[in-house]
Amino acid sequence: MAPRVLVSDALSPTAVEIFRKNGIEVDYEPSLGKDKKKLLSVIGQYDGLAIRSATKVTEKLIQAATNLKVVGRAGIGVDNVDIPAASRRGIIVMNTPFGNSITTAEHAIALLFAVARQIPEANASTHAGKWEKNRFMGVEVTGKTLGIIGCGNIGSIVATRGIGLKMKVVAYDPFLSEERAEELGVEKVELDELLARSDFITLHTPLTDKTRHIINAQTIAKMKDGVRIINCARGELIVEADLVEALKSGKVAGAGIDVFAEEPATNSGFFGLPNVVCTPHLGASTTEAQENVALQIAEQMSDYLTKGAVTNAINMPSITAEEAPRLKPFVKLAEVLGAFVGQINDEPIEEIEILFDGSTATMNTRALVSAALAGLIRPQVSDVNMVSAPVMVKERGIIVSEVKRDKSGVFDGYIKLTVKTKSKTRSIAGTCFSDGKPRFIQIKGINLDAEVGEHMLYTTNADTPGIIGLLGTICAKHNINIANFQLGRDRPGGNAIALLYLDEAVPQAFIDEVLATGKIISAKPLRFDVSA
Structure with missing residues (x-):
């Protein structure tokens, strides 16, 4: 019997075709990930589950997935998957670590410009027939200091873009060596120094116990007055209520927020603030990125289900059957x-x-x-x-x-x-x-x-x-x-x-x-x- 895969989030149609060309039966149900009850009732029929961020692969879902062998996340973040529960059931969890790095980095730069020049507010005002030229006084980015928290794959791309904009780039990352920092053209600093020196701060670190709520009332107090903050990484990196207060007081001049502690975000303290630009988790939302990660996860899952090959597995090493x-x-x-x-x-x-x-x-x-x-x-x-x-x-x-x-x-x-x-x-x-x-x-x-x-x-x-x-x-x-x-x-x-x-x-x-x-x-x- 052919392996059967459920695609429960929106993936490229080309990815669906990859499954079919590899002899895999595939059901494309892009809205099913949001319907927890229905997903729970059908998941037992499938050998593979292909997802993005909307589907929550909980322990309860895993218990119901009696035939599931592999979960494929089109993207890097797997915080919507209970990996220990999957491991206990022998279910492989795969991701695509580098498929949307450029897209996310570019979105961070786009938000930086939008916040610096108040573009969304100015756009809405102008569409309303107002001509409030004196109301929207922005700041230049040239010559400003850009602080990058997390200088890995995405953060390093942001660093090169910032340098191209003639910004002074400083970075905090425990794993960044002096040699790599020099190669990128950034100055490696400790977190407190980054907070004190930066005119713009952008977050590109994963969510861990050490990074959760790294932006809070105490760290905000160490920042320059009038700093601007960009977050395209994970919402839980910020204590949202603390940042809201700082935005209202003027301590933080503006923020670009693409990710929220709870998503979908339908009610947030950021909403309605004139100095905040919000987008609905669009970091990876370009045609190129969506296509890349979708095709990559379809190939990886197909190779595993038909050949037993394991690639980019979070919870299983890439080892041949013989060894x-x-x-x-x-x-x-x-x-x-x-x-x-x-x-x-x-x-x-x-x-x-x-x-x-x-x-x-x-x-x-x-x-x-x-x-x-x-x-x-x-x-x-x-x-x-x-x-x-x-x-x-x-x-x-x-x-x-x-x-x-x-x-x-x-x-x-x-x-x-x-x-x-x-x-x-x-x-x-x-x-x-x-x-x-x-x-x-x-x-x-x-x-x-x-x-x-x-x-x-x-x-x-x-x-x-x-x-x-x-x-x-x-x-x-x-x-x-x-x-x-x-x-x-x-x-x-x-x-x-x-x-x-x-x-x-x-x-x-x-x-x-x-x-x-x-x-x-x-x-x-x-x-x-x-x-x-």
Whole structure:
């Protein structure tokens, strides 16, 4: 029986034809994504679901999708898909990471001009038969400072356009190296400096726990009076009520808003403000972009459903069927090692070295490197995958090196990840035992043997008595159960580490209390995807 695909959002007719030419039965229902009840009732009939942003692939929908094998998102953002739920059901989630980058960047520049010259308000006034030439006094962009928060694929395109407009461009991005910044012609700065210096600020960062509400009352207070803000990324990057107040007070002179915290946005504090230009999430809405991402996702889904090939998968590595059984546990290990460093590191990364020792050196190390890079970046860029991670790292000018060597220790094979920043070098090593589960075997050069759990706590301290009791007491106080507790030190009385496997996440109050004891140098809560 031929695979069956449902297209529940508006896609190019050419994409529908691609499915059919590949022998796939396709139902094109572009309004179905907005009808949750009807979609829920029919989703069980399909092997594939092709979507844009309107369809919400919730856990409830996934539970009803008894035959679903793949979800294809025509575009980059997958925050409308419950990826953990899909992973648990063995459903692959694909996206098209780079199909609409130019279009979104151009829309940001268009909004910048519209806000600078009050074009929508002036247009409405003129159409109304008024001639209010003195009412609309704009500002030039030439010579102004453009601050870019997030200088990845889209942000870097905006940077080149800004430079072409003779603007001074500054950028904040933890993954942007000095070399890449110099190549782009931008000045790499910290967030507070960007806020203080910029005449225009444009957001191009993904939505993560670290970037959510990055624009709020406190950060707005650090900005220049009369700054103008553009958002074509994600609505939740801004505390909308705070920006509305700043627009009303004049602290922020204007804003261009293409994305909202809740969409479709039918009632927003931005509506009706004369210094705000709003568009209905049009960042990717050009004929070229719509065609590109639609055709790309149709090809990817067709290749998977007919040939088993996996491309641009968020939750599954690109691995051939022959090597999968042996490689899969080490792909998970590489991701976990990267995720460990990604969660404890808070400085721009300059170099990454991945060492493959023993049996791991004979594997598909390209897939393992990609998995490690994806794990490393994911705490900052939630929708990264094994395909896009190497590109993102390269764009940021980070040097990646790979070392292979024969077996050198007690383990048949292991992977060691070393990350260098301007001031620190962090390293972690791990292996897989016969059960196929990843384990940490060395951190900061200190040997240990730690099982990987969903919720963990990593601490550093001087090697003194009482650390086990201290951490155990605070865990008990907060009713947090310890599943496993591993310790290590470089020498008696020297540097020591602790790695706790916990039954639940620790709250910030827990971390504050641990640090307040004065006996713990650092304490970092960690979270890992331990699903198979």
